[in-house]
Amino acid sequence: MVFHSAAYLVFFLIVFTACRLLPLGPQNWFLLGASLVFYGWVHPVWAGLLLFTSMVDFSAARGMARHPQHKRRLLILSAVSNLGVLCTFKYFDFFSTAVADALGAAGWSVNPLLLGLALPAGISFYTFQSLSYVVDVYRGDIPARRSLRDYLLFTSFFPQLVAGPIERAGHLLSQIERPRLFDVRIARSAVLLILWGFVKKLVIADNAAPVANRIFALESPSFPVLWAGVFAFGVQIYADFSGYTDIARGSARLLGFDICRNFNHPWLADSPANFWQRWHISLSRWFRDYVYIPLGGNRHRHLRNLALTFLLSGFWHGAAWNFILWGAWHGLLLIAWQAWSRGPARLGPERLPRMFRIVLVFVLVHIGWLFFREHSLPHLWRHLTTSPLAASATDWHLGLFCAAQVALFALPLALHIALDRWLVTRAATTARTFTGWRWSLAMTVLAALLWCLLLLYRNPTTSDFIYFAF
Amino acid sequence: MILQSVSRPAREWLQFLLLLLVPLVCTLLLPRDPEDGSAVGGVAFEQEKYDDAAEKRPDVVFLGNSMLNTRADRKLLARLLAPNRIAFVTAGGSRSLVWYFMLKNFAADFKPPPKLAVIFYRDFDFNVPDEATGGKRGREARAFMRPGDEALMAEIQGAEYNDVESWLEALEPEAYARSRREKLLGIALSLATVGRVSKLDIQAAHEVAFDFDKLRPGVMDAGGLANDALDLDRKIFTDDPQENLLSRFHSVAAAHGIRLCFFRVKRRPDAAGLAPSSPELTRYTADLKAWLEERGHVLVDETDDPRLTLALYHDGDHLAKFAMSDWTRIFAERIGAVMPVPPAPAAE
Numbered sequence: 061m062v063f064h065s066a067a068y069l070v071f072f073l074i075v076f077t078a079c080r081l082l083p084l085g086p087q088n089w090f091l092l093g094a095s096l097v098f099y100g101w102v103h104p105v106w107a108g109l110l111l112f113t114s115m116v117d118f119s120a121a122r123g124m125a126r127h128p129q130h131k132r133r134l135l136i137l138s139a140v141s142n143l144g145v146l147c148t149f150k151y152f153d154f155f156s157t158a159v160a161d162a163l164g165a166a167g168w169s170v171n172p173l174l175l176g177l178a179l180p181a182g183i184s185f186y187t188f189q190s191l192s193y194v195v196d197v198y199r200g201d202i203p204a205r206r207s208l209r210d211y212l213l214f215t216s217f218f219p220q221l222v223a224g225p226i227e228r229a230g231h232l233l234s235q236i237e238r239p240r241l242f243d244v245r246i247a248r249s250a251v252l253l254i255l256w257g258f259v260k261k262l263v264i265a266d267n268a269a270p271v272a273n274r275i276f277a278l279e280s281p282s283f284p285v286l287w288a289g290v291f292a293f294g295v296q297i298y299a300d301f302s303g304y305t306d307i308a309r310g311s312a313r314l315l316g317f318d319i320c321r322n323f324n325h326p327w328l329a330d331s332p333a334n335f336w337q338r339w340h341i342s343l344s345r346w347f348r349d350y351v352y353i354p355l356g357g358n359r360h361r362h363l364r365n366l367a368l369t370f371l372l373s374g375f376w377h378g379a380a381w382n383f384i385l386w387g388a389w390h391g392l393l394l395i396a397w398q399a400w401s402r403g404p405a406r407l408g409p410e411r412l413p414r415m416f417r418i419v420l421v422f423v424l425v426h427i428g429w430l431f432f433r434e435h436s437l438p439h440l441w442r443h444l445t446t447s448p449l450a451a452s453a454t455d456w457h458l459g460l461f462c463a464a465q466v467a468l469f470a471l472p473l474a475l476h477i478a479l480d481r482w483l484v485t486r487a488a489t490t491a492r493t494f495t496g497w498r499w500s501l502a503m504t505v506l507a508a509l510l511w512c513l514l515l516l517y518r519n520p521t522t523s524d525f526i527y528f529a530f
Numbered sequence: 531m532i533l534q535s536v537s538r539p540a541r542e543w544l545q546f547l548l549l550l551l552v553p554l555v556c557t558l559l560l561p562r563d564p565e566d567g568s569a570v571g572g573v574a575f576e577q578e579k580y581d582d583a584a585e586k587r588p589d590v591v592f593l594g595n596s597m598l599n600t601r602a603d604r605k606l607l608a609r610l611l612a613p614n615r616i617a618f619v620t621a622g623g624s625r626s627l628v629w630y631f632m633l634k635n636f637a638a639d640f641k642p643p644p645k646l647a648v649i650f651y652r653d654f655d656f657n658v659p660d661e662a663t664g665g666k667r668g669r670e671a672r673a674f675m676r677p678g679d680e681a682l683m684a685e686i687q688g689a690e691y692n693d694v695e696s697w698l699e700a701l702e703p704e705a706y707a708r709s710r711r712e713k714l715l716g717i718a719l720s721l722a723t724v725g726r727v728s729k730l731d732i733q734a735a736h737e738v739a740f741d742f743d744k745l746r747p748g749v750m751d752a753g754g755l756a757n758d759a760l761d762l763d764r765k766i767f768t769d770d771p772q773e774n775l776l777s778r779f780h781s782v783a784a785a786h787g788i789r790l791c792f793f794r795v796k797r798r799p800d801a802a803g804l805a806p807s808s809p810e811l812t813r814y815t816a817d818l819k820a821w822l823e824e825r826g827h828v829l830v831d832e833t834d835d836p837r838l839t840l841a842l843y844h845d846g847d848h849l850a851k852f853a854m855s856d857w858t859r860i861f862a863e864r865i866g867a868v869m870p871v872p873p874a875p876a877a878e
Contacts, residue, residue, distance in 0.1 A: 243538070244538050244542050244545075244546045247546060248546050251549055252549075267711065274740055277746055278739070278740070278744050278745060278746070279746050281739070453725070454727065454732070454735040455735070455739075457722050457723070457727045458735045458739055460721070460722040461718055461719055461721075461732050464717075464718035464719075465714070465715055465718040467718075468714050468718055497541075500548065503549060504548050504552045505552075507549050507552065508552050510553070511553030511554075511556060511557070512553075516710050517714070519711070520707065520708075
C-alpha cells in the first residue's frame with residue numbers, strides 16, 4: 061500500500077480510530093496486524109519474509125539474554141539470516157552476473173545463474189532495523205525484549221516500514237511498550253507535516269521527475285541539458301524521499317509515536333560530512349554506529365574505514381555498479397575534504413564564505429546524483445566526458461529551460477528552509493510552543509495553502525516513491 | 531482508552547478542527563472549469579482529431595497507438611491504397627478501451643461510416659481492457675469519450691483506479707491543474723530566453739533534442755513489457771463482455787456496416803528475426819482469428835514475416851524512422867486484399 065492512495069486514507073482512519081479505542085495490549089496487536097496488512101497488501105508473501113527475519117532476530121536476542129556465553133554465535137546467526145535474506149533477494153543476481161562476466165573475461169564462458177526474484181519493498185530498511193536491535197542487545201546497550209508482539213511491531217510498524225527512517229529499538233521499541241497519548245497540539249503539527257509531505261511528493265517530485273526521465277532517456281544529451289537533468293533528479297529524489305519521511309512521521313505522530321528526523325535541509329550542507337548529517341540521517345547513523353566505529357572509526361585506519369563505509373552505503377542502495385560508484389564518490393569527497401581541512405589553515409575550506417561552500421557541496425552532491433541515476437556505465441562515461449565547449453548556445457538555453465522548470469516547482473523547498481529557520485529562532489518545537497489563536501490562524505492558512513498547492517499544481521502522473529526500490 | 535488525549539483547553543480542539551476544515555472549504559472556493567457539455571471528467575473531446583479524420587470521408591480508418599504511428603508512412607500509404615480514402619485516429623500509449631471509443635465515437639459516427647476499420651494491436655492487448663486506463667492514460671482516454679461513456683470506463687477500471695487521483699480529481703479536475711502547470715512552464719520558457727534567443731527557438735530546439743530518434747533504445751516502450759507480464763488467466767481467449775470489449779467492438783461495427791480488421795504487429799524480434807511467442811499466444815491468436823472470421827471480420831498477422839528484421843526496429847516494438855517507407859509498402863501489399871476496393875496497381 062502506498063501513502064498517496066485512497067486505500068491508505070481509509071486504512072489510516074480505521075487504524076487511528078481503533079488506536080483511540082483499544083487499550084495498550086490489544087492496540088499493539090491491532091497495529092501489528094494493520095502493519096502486516098499494509099505491507100502484504102500487494103504481495104502477502106513479503107509479510108511472511110518480514111516475520112521470518114524478525115523472529116530469528118527476536119530469538120537470537122532472547123538467546124543472548126539466556127545464554128550469554130553464546131552471544132557471539134547468536135549474533136553471527138542473526139547477521140547471517142538478515143544479510144542472507146538481503147543477499148538472496150537483492151544481490152544474488154548481481155554477484156552471479158559479475159562472476160560470470162569475470163569468468164567470461166578469463167576465457168571461460170558460463171551462463172550466470174539468475175534467481176530473478178522480485179525485491180520485496182523495504183527489505184533493506186527492515187533488515188537493518190532488526191539487525192541493529194540484535195547488535196544493541198549483544199553490546200548490552202538495551203535489554204532483550206520479552207514480548208514478541210512488541211518486537212514484531214517494532215520491525216513492521218507501517219509508517220516507516222517501507223522506506224524508513226531506520227529506527228533504533230531504544231527509540232521506537234520503548235515507545236511501543238508504553239502507553240501513547242494523543243495531543244491535539246502534536247496532531248496539528250502532524251497534519252501539517254503530512255500535507256507538506258504530499259506537496260513534496262505530488263507537486264515537487266512528480267513534476268521534476270518527467271524532466272529528469274526525459275533527459276536520462278536521451279542517448280547523448282548536451283552538457284547543459286544533461287546537468288539540468290541531474291539537477292531535476294536531485295530535486296526529485298530529495299522531495300520524493302523526504303516527502304515520504306514527512307508523511308511517515310506525520311502518520312506516526314497522529315498515532316502517538318515520535319519517529320526520528322531523516323532530513324535536515326541537506327541543501328544547506330557546507331561540507332560533505334555535513335551533508336551526511338542532513339541527508340538520510342538514520343542510515344548515516346546506522347553505518348556510523350554499526351560499520352564505521354566497529355571498523356576503528358577515527359582512531360584506526362580512518363581513511364580506509366571511511367571509504368569502506370561509503371562503498372557499503374552505496375551498495376546498500378542497490379545491486380549495481382553505479383550505486384557502488386556513487387558510494388565511492390561520497391567516500392572520496394569526505395576524504396578529500398578532510399585532507400583540505402587539515403591543510404594550511406589559510407587555504408582551508410573554512411576560509412571560504414559559507415554560501416560558497418554550500419554551493420560547492422551542492423554541485424559535488426549533484427555530480428554524485430549522476431552516478432546514482434545513470435544505471436548504464438557506458439552512458440555514465442559518455443556523460444562524464446561530455447564537454448561544455450561542445451554545446452551550442454541553443455543547448456544552453458534549452459538546459460536553462462529544463463532547469464528553470466524544475467526550479468519553479470522546487471521553490472516551496474527553498475521557502476521551507478527560510479520558514480523553518482525563522483521558526484527555529486523562535487522555539488524548539490512549534491507544536492509545543494506556538495499556541496493561541498494567532499499561531500493557530502497562521503497554521504490553518506499554511507495548511508490551506510499547502511492543500512491548494514496540492515490541488516492546483518500536482519502532477520497526475522505520479523509514481524512510486526524512489527526509495528521503495530531499495 | 532489507552533491512546534488518551536492530553537488535556538487541552540477546548541479552544542485548542544477548536545483550532546485543530548479549524549485546521550482540518552479550512553483546507554477542505556478552500557477547495558470549494560477554487561475556480562472551476564467552465565461548463566463544457568462535451569467534456570468528460572474535465573477533459574475536452576478530441577474534436578480536432580475527429581474533424582481531421584471525418585472530413586476525409588474515409589473508406590478505411592486506421593486506429594491504434596505508437597505501433598501505428600511508428601510504422602505507417604501516412605502519405606505513402608494513402609497513395610498505395612488509392613482509390614480507397616483513408617484516415618488515421620491514433621493515441622500514443624492507448625489500448626483496447628480507447629480503440630473501442632475511437633471506433634464508436636469516431637469511425638462509426640462519421641457520415642458515412644467507413645467500410646473498414648483496421649485496428650493495430652499487440653499479442654494480448656484485447657484481453658487486458660483495463661491496461662492504460664488509470665492515471666494519465668485514463669485522462670487521455672477521456673478525450674475520446676462522449677458523455678455516457680463514463681460507466682464503461684468505470685466498469686473497465688474496476689478496482690484499479692482507486693488511487694489518490696480519483697478523489698483529488700473529483701475535487702479539482704486534472705485539466706485545470708495541467709493548465710496551471712503549463713503556465714509555470716511558460717514562465718520557465720521566459721526565464722530561458724536570456725540573450726537574443728526567442729521562445730520559439732527554444733521550443734524548436736526542445737522538439738529536436740527530444741526527438742524520437744534521440745532516445746535510447748528500449749526506454750520508451752513499457753507497453754510491450756506489460757503485454758509480456760500477463761498472468762496465465764489473461765492469455766485465454768474469451769469474448770465474455772465482462773472480461774473484454776470484443777463483443778462491443780463487433781456490435782458497433784455490425785450496427786454501422788463496418789468490417790473490422792485486427793492487425794497484429796510483429797513484436798521486436800531477436801537477432802534471428804523471430805518475435806517472442808508461446809503456445810498460449812499461438813492458441814489465443816488462432817481463437818481470436820476464428821472468432822473474427824465467424825462474424826465477417828478479419829485478422830491480419832505480420833508476425834511471421836521474415837522481412838521484418840531486428841535492424842528495422844528502434845526501441846521496444848517501435849520501428850525506426852528509416853524503416854517506415856519499407857514497412858508501409860510491405861503493409862500495403864499485405865492489407866490490399868481486405869481493402870473495400872482493390873488498390874490500383876500503379877498507385878505509387
